[in-house]
Amino acid sequence: MDLLIVFAKCLVALLIVLQVGVLLLWVERKGSALIQDRVGANRANLFGGILPFNLGIVNTLMADPLKLFTKEDIVPEGADRFLHWLAPFLALFPLFLTFAVIPFGDVLEIGGRTIDLQAVEAGPGILFVLALVSLGVYGVVLGGWASNSRYALLGGIRGSAQMISYEIAMGLALVAVVLTFGTLDLQQIVREQGKLMWGVVPAWGVFYQPLALLVFFIAGMAESKRAPFDLPEAESELIAGFFTEYSGSKQSVFMMADFVEVAIVAALVTTLFFGGWQVPWLYRDGFHLPGGLSIPLPSLLVTILGVLAFLVKLGIFCWLQILIRWTLPRLRYDQLMNLGWKRLLPIALVNVAVTAVLALLLQGWTVAS
Amino acid sequence: MxxxxxxxxxxxxxxxxxxxxxxxxxxxxxxxxxxxxxxxxxxxxxxxxxxxxxxxxxxxxxxxxxxxxxxxxxxxDEVRLEGRSALRLGALVSAVALAFELATVVVAKRVDGSALPASFGSTEALAERLFSRWALPFELTSLLLMVAVVGAVVLARRKA
Incomplete structure (x- = not known):
């Protein structure tokens, strides 16, 4: 029975990832159209036009993925066939696995059981996330090398160099967050953010670590190679960078990896800095507002509100990343590495040092104490 | 198991x-x-x-x-060594010797793993030891890493 529950939770997490990945394609297309003052893709029909009306958004949601899956799968001549086949898998697998430790709700009390809404209850969840981010580099570097193409190799090398550079800044931002909350467990960090500062404001990570939020968000966007950091897949320079020589399903896997990574960065930012599934002043038995007003709610409703809150926050940060992508121009490669090593890394280090000093001096400052 | x-x-x-x-x-x-x-x-x-x-x-x-x-x-792709049988023999002998040593160690020592405390191997346990009892080797190791980094940068500069 326990195994079944774990299986169900993993299934839910997987479904969230898959749905968000597909929906983000649509949001990106329509959102970018909105930002660029045009309409975007809005025509779809079946079998060349048998329906008298336009199917509209079905274009992006169904027709686009279907088109990609039914295309011919080309492996370039002289390319390493096995690695060419393996690279998309290596790009996508760690990203899916990251969602296993993201808490998407508080406990679900069903039939006398209390089920913690986190797919895998890993103790050191943050270390797991860092490990998987490190493994994500392999898809890029192998995809670039196994294509036997100069542009792909360049894109692959650039991409992996960028990823390993920004991993460091990301890790250091996470160190500051861990210092603040005193635990490596993601569910525990979200629970700690339910406490109130001065009895009024919920202790969300953004109030304690604004600098870490900035560093983490920028580093996360650079990790997922999204604009303004998308030089490895610069569409106007390297065609498609490290996945130039991929067609059909493998290309769709790389593109999906892009969107899943957007979702992961958004999920991590929500979990660590914006309270995850926490609704302000909502506890397991209902609302306890700071004015003294208490609204009792059934526990199932509380859980559902928590999950909804998580999804709404996830959506907000996905939208923010899409907004940034279609607003800012691309960084040149040396500017990109400059930002990672000479700006973000020192800022993150100073943040860790200041946090450590503050945690020591003001014993009541960190959330955990 | x-x-x-x-x-x-x-x-x-x-x-x-x-x-x-x-x-x-x-x-x-x-x-x-x-x-x-x-x-x-x-x-x-x-x-x-x-x-x-x-x-x-x-x-x-x-x-x-x-x-x-x-x-x-x-x-x-790797090229096989042509000739040089003395080198091959030496490699084979040292490999066999290493395997024999490892086998001896593995077979001889029996570690009883039943009496481990619950927090064995956790981050807290390791960090507690690392920063109190083994703080000096820790700092020396990080100094060694920094020396390696600085050395690599100097060498790269000189070649360029």
């Missing part, structure tokens, strides 16, 4: 691929696989932090740099 035997068999097979495959890229990737399996074995032994560090540091950073070098320097 079965989990251990599966992981161990796969790890040994990956290690064999590492040394025997003719393409260096495949060898490096097989090494990554070996490291991931060893990390899984660490996790089986309740050494969670070491397992994660193995993935983050070794498989995730060091091996990526290995792959960089192999790919950028246009690695060619």
């Amino acid at each position: 079965t989990a251990f035997w599966i992981l161990a068999t796969l790890a040994v097979l990956s290690a064999i691929v590492t040394i025997l495959h003719r393409s260096p890229v495949y060898g490096a990737l097989a090494l990554v696989q070996t490291l991931l399996l060893i990390a899984a074995m660490f996790a089986l032994l309740d050494a969670h932090l070491v397992a994660f560090l193995q993935v983050i540091v070794y498989a995730g950073a060091i091996m990526v740099l290995f792959l960089f070098v192999i790919m950028l320097l246009g690695a060619e």
Whole structure:
């Protein structure tokens, strides 16, 4: 029975990832159209036009993925066939696995059981996330090398160099967050953010670590190679960078990896800095507002509100990343590495040092104490 | 126990691929696989932090740099040594001697793992030891790493 529950939770997490990945394609297309003052893709029909009306958004949601899956799968001549086949898998697998430790709700009390809404209850969840981010580099570097193409190799090398550079800044931002909350467990960090500062404001990570939020968000966007950091897949320079020589399903896997990574960065930012599934002043038995007003709610409703809150926050940060992508121009490669090593890394280090000093001096400052 | 035997068999097979495959890229990737399996074995032994560090540091950073070098320097497939049988004999003898030593150590020592405290291998336990009893070796190791980094930068500059 326990195994079944774990299986169900993993299934839910997987479904969230898959749905968000597909929906983000649509949001990106329509959102970018909105930002660029045009309409975007809005025509779809079946079998060349048998329906008298336009199917509209079905274009992006169904027709686009279907088109990609039914295309011919080309492996370039002289390319390493096995690695060419393996690279998309290596790009996508760690990203899916990251969602296993993201808490998407508080406990679900069903039939006398209390089920913690986190797919895998890993103790050191943050270390797991860092490990998987490190493994994500392999898809890029192998995809670039196994294509036997100069542009792909360049894109692959650039991409992996960028990823390993920004991993460091990301890790250091996470160190500051861990210092603040005193635990490596993601569910525990979200629970700690339910406490109130001065009895009024919920202790969300953004109030304690604004600098870490900035560093983490920028580093996360650079990790997922999204604009303004998308030089490895610069569409106007390297065609498609490290996945130039991929067609059909493998290309769709790389593109999906892009969107899943957007979702992961958004999920991590929500979990660590914006309270995850926490609704302000909502506890397991209902609302306890700071004015003294208490609204009792059934526990199932509380859980559902928590999950909804998580999804709404996830959506907000996905939208923010899409907004940034279609607003800012691309960084040149040396500017990109400059930002990672000479700006973000020192800022993150100073943040860790200041946090450590503050945690020591003001014993009541960190959330955990 | 079965989990251990599966992981161990796969790890040994990956290690064999590492040394025997003719393409260096495949060898490096097989090494990554070996490291991931060893990390899984660490996790089986309740050494969670070491397992994660193995993935983050070794498989995730060091091996990526290995792959960089192999790919950028246009690695060619390995060429078999022609002749030089004395070298081959020496290699065989030292390999057999090493295997014999390792087997002796493994068979002789029996570690009783039943009396481990619950927090064995956790981050807190390791950090507590690392920063109190072993703080000086820790600081010296980080100093050594910094010396290596500075040395690498100096050498790279001189060549350019």
